[in-house]
Amino acid sequence: MNIKRSILLRVRIAFLLTVVFVLAVVYRLVHVQMIEGDKWRQKAEEYSLDYKKIKATRGSIYSANNDLLATSLPFYRLAFDPSLVDDETFTSKIDSLSHLLSNFFRDHSSDYYKKKISEARQSRSRYMVINRDLVNYQQKQMMNTWPIFRKGQMQGGVIFHKVDERHRPFRTLGQRTIGYVKDDFGVGIEWSFNDYLAGRDGEGLFQKVAGGNWKPVNASSDVRPEDGYDIHTTIDVNLQDVAQNALLRALMRYEAAYGTVVLMEVKTGEIKAISNLQKTASGRYAESYNYAVQGTNDPGSTFKLASMLALLEAGKVDLSDTVDTGEGSIDFYNRTLTDVKRGGYGKITVQEVFEKSSNVGIAKLVTEHFGENPQEFVDIIKKTGYGQPLDFQLMGEGVPYIKDTDDESWSGTTLPWMSVGYETSVTPLQTLALYNAVANDGRMIQPILVKSINKANQPVKTFEAKVLNKQIASDETLEKLRLMLEGVVERGTAKNVKNEYFKIAGKTGTAQKLIDGRYRTQHYYASFAGYFPADEPLYSCIVVIDDPDGWNRYGGDVSAPVFKEIADMIYSQNLAIHDSFQADLLANEGTFPVIRAGKFDELNKLCNELGISNHLGDEDVDWVRSQVDNNAIIWKKNYGSNELVPNVQGMTVRDAVYLLENSGLKVNISGSGRVQNQSLRPGVRISKGQTISLDLG
Structure with a gap:
């Protein structure tokens, strides 16, 4: 009997100790959660801070015409801290905000967005990504006027994470030459000049929030990034x-x-x-x-x-x-x-x-x-x-x-x-x-x-x-x-x-x-x-x-x-x-349509006998072309040398053949009269034995 009472006593004592221990644990949980909750939440936030890299804006690449070949455009990912919004504003404006979000992203109904945001607020979430799609700067400015968001980050809870996206205005033009950079690999100008284009990343204080996301704290200790240099190429677009x-x-x-x-x-x-x-x-x-x-x-x-x-x-x-x-x-x-x-x-x-x-x-x-x-x-x-x-x-x-x-x-x-x-x-x-x-x-x-x-x-x-x-x-x-x-x-x-x-x-x-x-x-x-x-x-x-x-x-x-x-x-x-002598290929029109080109001493003698005023523009030349100046002719040196095809348009057949054959060319003739066209353009380099065709008229 004594043994039985002794066992029961021990069981009761063990049970009481267990109850006391459980009550103590419950008390401690309640005390930590309810009484010291703010204190420990603050400490948790303090220990969830870390410095993260802030990407520098990449430099642009320009053509020789100063056209943009590649540049970094700012885009933004929309996030939200619903805990920062006061109850009155949230209750009165959440429907309007949800409607705007649904119309903008066009992927879910307004009820979906309202439910998603409301649940995050009830769970006291400090950070939620509203949509993974990126928005541009103009869209960001527009969203800053929306209900709740217009109160800004501190009171409206809106967070825009900047994400730079590389953009090529001319799309596939010179795509491989411009190149790209992806992780630790790249090609083209983007990779070869990456040290200049990349700039220097900064560093900022971030807070870890629900879902494993990091929210910028915007502390005074942040180190601002240095944007990359621009590259100016020789490419003509x-x-x-x-x-x-x-x-x-x-x-x-x-x-x-x-x-x-x-x-x-x-x-x-x-x-x-x-x-x-x-x-x-x-x-x-x-x-x-x-x-x-x-x-x-x-x-x-x-x-x-x-x-x-x-x-x-x-x-x-x-x-x-x-x-x-x-x-x-x-x-x-x-x-x-x-x-x-x-x-x-x-x-x-x-x-x-x-x-x-x-x-x-x-x-x-x-x-x-x-x-x-x-x-x-x-x-x-x-x-x-x-x-x-x-x-x-x-x-x-x-x-x-x-x-x-x-x-x-x-x-x-x-x-x-x-x-x-x-x-x-x-x-x-x-x-x-x-x-x-x-x-x-x-x-x-x-x-x-x-x-x-x-x-x-x-x-x-x-x-x-x-x-x-x-x-x-x-x-x-x-x-x-x-x-x-x-x-x-x-x-x-x-x-x-x-x-x-x-x-x-x-x-x-x-x-x-x-x-x-x-x-x-x-x-x-x-x-x-x-x-x-x-x-x-x-x-x-x-x-x-x-x-x-x-x-x-x-x-x-x-x-x-x-x-x-x-x-x-x-x-x-x-x-x-364009060749400067192209205009010289055209015969001079005006008072003297027949006198075009030839040997200077012969043309000079003819003009003197006819009483036509004529003057030599260049000294010591044998072959000339005519240029009309009012009622006089100015003789200009004809384009030609031992190495270049001479200009024989306007010449007589005799003069043209003499000049061309002495230059080492073979001459084919068709028609009659003076030379109207020549198959080899004046000024091109002569290849000995080459054939030139002359059209007369």
């Missing part, structure tokens, strides 16, 4: 639009894999347009890779300019020398090199070899003169700077590859194949730099895309094209190279782009593509590189179209017309580059 659309039309026409075009000012090296378009899975074209800067490939026949430079600079050949190209094929060990024309070109001059782009002719010349010392050929080319990195302003420039003779892949067929643009690899921009140097009197300069870095319209850093080589070749060699490049358009593989208004100089290129280690005869890399106007070069340009479809897949058929379209558009829009 109008020329960019012309180049990109011309390229796109050609790509669509030939259903090509990709294409690129670069337009550059000859003297400054400033890139005025650069476009890269690649065929997507949907069949459309978009900029996804910078082939102009990064894409290396066998250049094909555009490399023949470098081969001819080496031959001429070493004194191995002259333009009038002849080469027997036979029936258009030649064997080098176990490989056969062929020309495009079936049956070959036979025996032709060195200049014709270049104009017709004869593989056989170029390879024979190079192997004949450099076969014993092929490294000499390589050294001359590399000395120009071609085949060396340009240290371009954009990251990721393709690494050029021109073999030396100690390269392990060098073989007996390397030299002839290299001479016509194979077994080597360069980017389109690197090839353009070589052609630009020929146009620029031998001065090879570094292409540039960014002109300055600005802060508040004040340059903090400026860029100019670096001189990579002051003189890539002798003046004599350069003059011959220019003659050959002009001949390609006048008579050669690009004669389809010849026009009567201004002269183009350039070279076509068609390279078989290397696929799975083998060159494929049905897949081509078609290109055209050159400059214009040829007499006084202002722009250089390269066009590449990869793997075009159809029968005509050569550079002259596919890429050269894109070049011409760009050049024509620039010529038509820029009166400053």
Whole structure:
């Protein structure tokens, strides 16, 4: 019995202790929650504070015309602290606010928004995101006038979180060149100049609120961010639009894999347009890779300019020398090199070899003169700077590859194949730099895309094209190279782009593509590189179209017309580059319609015998043109020299033929009377043996 009572007593004591403990816990919970609640809530808020990064506003990117290419626009995410609104305002205005929110976002009913906000208020939530959609600055200003929100952040509880969104006003124009930045990766100007564009982030005090969100406290200790610098580029928006659309039309026409075009000012090296378009899975074209800067490939026949430079600079050949190209094929060990024309070109001059782009002719010349010392050929080319990195302003420039003779892949067929643009690899921009140097009197300069870095319209850093080589070749060699490049358009593989208004100089290129280690005869890399106007070069340009479809897949058929379209558009829009002597082609009208041009001593004698006042404007000239001044004739020196086509319009047949044949031209005549039109425009460079047609009337 005593044992039983003892057990019961122990159980009762244990039960009482448990009850006391439970009551103590309940009391403590009530005390903490009800009596000390404000104190602990304040401490919780204090311990939920942290410093967070405040993003700087990214700098803008501008064109050469000061058009915005990329900028950061402020957008805002709408949040709300419903606990800050007094009961009277909340009760009377919540319906109106919910209605406005529903009409604006158009995703939920007004009842949904009212319920969502009311529940957050009842749960004493200090922070809620009303809608994830961003609003712009004008919309933000409008929302600040809405019921409840108009009281501001402290009394109305409205919170606008600023979020910068990158915006490109011209959308896809130059998209890859402008580029982007995403996390720790990017491309184009955005990435290459990220250190300047990004600015310096600030730091601010934030409070952690319900849902794991952070609300800015706006403390005095906040460090304000420093906005990024602006980038001013050399891109001309109008020329960019012309180049990109011309390229796109050609790509669509030939259903090509990709294409690129670069337009550059000859003297400054400033890139005025650069476009890269690649065929997507949907069949459309978009900029996804910078082939102009990064894409290396066998250049094909555009490399023949470098081969001819080496031959001429070493004194191995002259333009009038002849080469027997036979029936258009030649064997080098176990490989056969062929020309495009079936049956070959036979025996032709060195200049014709270049104009017709004869593989056989170029390879024979190079192997004949450099076969014993092929490294000499390589050294001359590399000395120009071609085949060396340009240290371009954009990251990721393709690494050029021109073999030396100690390269392990060098073989007996390397030299002839290299001479016509194979077994080597360069980017389109690197090839353009070589052609630009020929146009620029031998001065090879570094292409540039960014002109300055600005802060508040004040340059903090400026860029100019670096001189990579002051003189890539002798003046004599350069003059011959220019003659050959002009001949390609006048008579050669690009004669389809010849026009009567201004002269183009350039070279076509068609390279078989290397696929799975083998060159494929049905897949081509078609290109055209050159400059214009040829007499006084202002722009250089390269066009590449990869793997075009159809029968005509050569550079002259596919890429050269894109070049011409760009050049024509620039010529038509820029009166400053129109030739000053164009007005001289028109015969003077007035009192003396017959006296146009001729030999000065004969015309002067005729006028004196007829009693016509005439005066010589230039001293010591043989051939003149007439210019009427009131009732007198002023004799002006006729446009012409031993190297340039003279102006014979208005002359007698005898005088015209004499002058033209003494300039090295062959003359075809049709009609009778004085010369009305001539097929070769005055002022263009003469190629000896060239034919000019005269229309008389």
